[in-house]
Amino acid sequence: MGRKRLQESADGRPTVHTVAARAGVSIASASRVLNGVGGSPETIRKVREAAAEVGYVPNAIGRSLQSQRTGLVALAVEDIGNPVYVEMMRAIESVVAASGRQLLVHATGGQIANETALLRRLAHRYVDGMIVSPIRVTDDHLAALVDSPVPVVVVGQLGADAPVDNVRTDSRTGVGLAVGHLVAAGRRRIGFVNGPLDTVPGAARDAGFRAALAAHGIDLDERLVEVGDFRYAAGRAATERLLARARPDALVCANDLIAVGALHALLAAGHRVPQDVALVGMDDTELARMMFPQLSSVSLGSAERGRRAAELLLQRIADPTLPPRREQVAPSLAVRASSATGPATGVTLPAPRTPEVTA
Amino acid sequence: MGRKRLQESADGRPTVHTVAARAGVSIASASRVLNGVGGSPETIRKVREAAAEVGYVPNAIGRSLQSQRTGLVALAVEDIGNPVYVEMMRAIESVVAASGRQLLVHATGGQIANETALLRRLAHRYVDGMIVSPIRVTDDHLAALVDSPVPVVVVGQLGADAPVDNVRTDSRTGVGLAVGHLVAAGRRRIGFVNGPLDTVPGAARDAGFRAALAAHGIDLDERLVEVGDFRYAAGRAATERLLARARPDALVCANDLIAVGALHALLAAGHRVPQDVALVGMDDTELARMMFPQLSSVSLGSAERGRRAAELLLQRIADPTLPPRREQVAPSLAVRASSATGPATGVTLPAPRTPEVTA
């Protein structure tokens, strides 16, 4: 039989050829029946039967090659352990699922190389589009975004003129909300525990903090500013360093994970929250409500940003010629016990290491 | 020109044909150069140049159709907001990445239909293999697992004779560790806040709890058992219901999210932890260490299970004929402040709603 086409795939699984041969019809008819378009009752019966007998299951790759779409959408975030991304993911998922597609998540670990590689590899047609939330953006990175072979939507700040769909918030203003709230509550020695300054959100929040203090006529004591990364352990360690050299009456944290670390450090050092030190986080994730006392937090609308990003992406997939769009979500402040003014809701410690504890 | 093959893909992006034509060589030579195998210096130069000029980027789908592999591995979990899955994912990711593949995560939301659909759709060749951690297993589900077209490894309990690679732990014994520890510390009115009983882990933990109490000769007071789901809010609500009708001196929780909910409920109700009520969670996630007081927790070796599952999967991808294997990871108990015996490490509340507070 020479090099005649075989009827099974390389690993022995049935293909549409197997089904067609078994049903005694052409592959065209088999394919039509399997896709539910056309076919006489008799043909339908024969093909269905044959497919069931051999346990046919279509090969998505073959189908995608033909149809030029996979029905998959990817979300690439830095740290999937950060609840803010979980909330964003849930919002994206619901939009994406409603369009009949599936969402896949990839954690980049904040490695630029990693993320660029993802764009350059995964995006090469395995997915119909992707949403990326980078915390560092380099020129190389940007280039990869711009000429990505599939539609990309970026969640987060991006160079002003980048021709890429973009959903952002204003975290500078967000930090301002926190500072304003604390100042109004009579706090003056306001500290700031931030993430790395070489990240986009880190830099924006630093600028926002300084601007907000200035706007309230408060001189910034640099000893009240500390930097770690955006995770819990670093937040706790950074707060411990800060407390070792300064005595804040309030702390703003660049996200909720850091705020939880700060809360832990404060309580372990014998400070009462909020009586001695008021605490405000950012992102307003479920984590903030899981703490005791519950944490005030600046909402950056992560779910909303995710939802909008997903919508932008679906629109662009439908029509790739759309001009780049940019949307903005306004921040808001959720005040909870950790920065409430009254002392009634606070937590006290018996009397651990530090001297200045109320008897 | 009739129906002659075009040199661009449908959406105008360059293909290997474009590059070949531009370089004045055959597509075979172009492909060889682009893959770094063979080619004369002159050919290499021309092809590289042409590829750069047109911005060629290979179509992964086309390549996969030919090579019968995608280099992608999927992880399907129920709730990506649960830190235990984050830890598992990290472990899997590192193994998978080391093999040069990429990990994609899919959240099923615990919907069986969802999960089965994932198996039946995504698994149809988009990925080289997948790791699934189902919390409910039906026959249909099992069938989908067994004749999945790609290798599958299951993390979690599975019917004893299911011919599927499987990494499990022994959560019954795990609950026993928690109960034993609490009994040794003198606790007797030990409560249990569990997830749904129609889930595999929920059922196993319930059985483990009852068996452990019996083993210590303690009669179970059914009012001390409450059920929600595996998330924070439900854990808190369930604990509130429990506290409204009973007075435990210790609580075992079916996972750390529930334990955090229980901690919140306990503190809000004015109970001291651990003095009044000792608390033990399960999964030993980072969340347990993020609490104040830090939570004792039964480690079910989630990272280890993830690591082993990934290794099993890679082995099976390499050799699909391997017999089904089953591995087990032993639980262990991490004792922290929330169940420490001494009162020194506990947290006290000023004097909220309940009367029995230390002045």
Added chain:
DNA sequence: CAGACTCCCGGAAACGTTTACAGCAGACAG
């Protein structure tokens, strides 16, 4: 009863890639 119309079918092309195979030129040995 002829013609138009509808419906179904099979052959073949197409999606973008890799690769087996054969041909060809050049280098080298005898």
Added chain:
DNA sequence: CTGTCTGCTGTAAACGTTTCCGGGAGTCTG
């Protein structure tokens, strides 16, 4: 100078699917 070997190249098949197109059979209309 001839024969063999090496290394590169191009043609074409293959991966598994969908779909265009032409042909044939059957149905309805006039």
